Amino acid sequence: MSNPIHILGLLLIGLISLAGWKIKSLTLSGAAAACLTGLLIYLGYGFHGLFLLGAFFSSSSLLSKYKRNKKKVLDEMLEKGDRRDSVQVIANGGISSIASFLFWLTGADLWTAVFCTSIAAANSDTWASEIGTLSKKAPRMLLSLKKTVRGTSGAVSLLGTAAAAAGAGFIAILSVFVFNLDWQWGVMIALIGFGGNLADTLLGGTVQVKYECPVCKEVTEKKIHCGVKGRVVQGYSFFNNDVVNMISICMAAALSAGVVILL
Template sequence: MMEPIFIILMIFLTGFVGYLFKLLNSSGSLAAIAVGLAVFIGVGIKGLLLLGIFFITSSFWSAYKRSVKQSVEKKLAKGATRDWRQVLANGGAAGLFSLLFYFYQDNAWLIGFACSLASANSDTWASEIGSLSKKNPVFIRTFKRVEKGTSGAVSLLGNTAALMGSLLMAAMSFWFFRLDIIVGLLIFLFGYVGNLIDTIIGAYFQQVYRCSQCGLETEKTWHCQRPTKRIKGFCLIDNDMVNFLSGLLVSIIAILVIPS
């Protein structure tokens, strides 16, 4: 009885520490605690460890060379401090699949859980490490180089990071859950595909705004202390929604394809 209580306390402590170190704001801290509890209830300590690896590595890469990334963050809707929307965008699907696994005890939901985190880690590493590339990325709609931080743009460094991010989650899933090697490889593949889906949705459907003061194209609804004007993209499809949809879609596809 003491072990679950201790783990639950650690989940709350982790959320609080994330808030203290400005990795999470108050809403992000509460959302992280909720996701952590869902994962622990559904998948147990091994699932929580996998979630922890994602949180620690993504937070590290978000903070790494933050001063160099300042010009990129001007285009992004949010900075490195995550709020509840960012937490649920990256961890909400994992929490959902964990609870489904708790109620139905079908390995298909475990595969969905692992794939959602592989996709989230792949996308986060691609964004955070790819922004450090010496060359500007290529926009997939025009195949022309664009500014760093543009949604729907890719770079060699970012793609390499995406592969490594997915590989880490797949390898840990293979080890923690004693999966078949083919299943582990497919989780790696689908995790990377999730990043590609994220890129495609970002390029074709995500909202983009323009600042009327400085002319910058950005994800922000406010810039230079005034509202920006939407120039393309669909209502409600912001970066958080893109992250959530890509992780959820690729996990559902993986559940249908990967033998459980």
């Protein structure tokens, strides 16, 4: 790591993580986890990997701040706010970090597919959430098609679905240029990345835990609401939003690996 280029890479990782904490996109633990994620990605893919990770992180951070006042109502529903902690960073970036490390060990193109697709899936889900909540029309649950309130896990809207497709496509296009991939790989990354968002939505509407507050009767992802413990009305307590994110990204990554192996 005495190479000046490597030192520059390490400084860049540290500065980006520190900036994320300073602008309140990351908690302190989230910044530390972002450093670790960045190091593993730099180990395998160098500045190319950091660029793709940065595209996800910067776009997600900007969208989370965009029209934040209109999203204030979601603070009472969602378990966590718009500052990512270490668990959220690992849930969204853990698979890509592992893929990068395995690429460093093996040099196999398989891990590049997993790396790009896992970031595409995370970006697709984030764009869907941040933009979809601004939809003027009430979203509908994906399975029952019943109308529900904005920000409900498992719900979809036309705006959110379009944002999810755009988020996956954005990372796919960057991947093609950054890693000099064939366009077929770009299509695969976009489709499977979008599929990861659909998996997240399905899990969010079925197994992800939701609580009913005994005081105000609000259905929320928060275990504690109005100062009291809520009653589970859907899913399982272990399956919070972070776990669902991790599982859906794992599914997308596994599918991309399977496609590469078969082809």
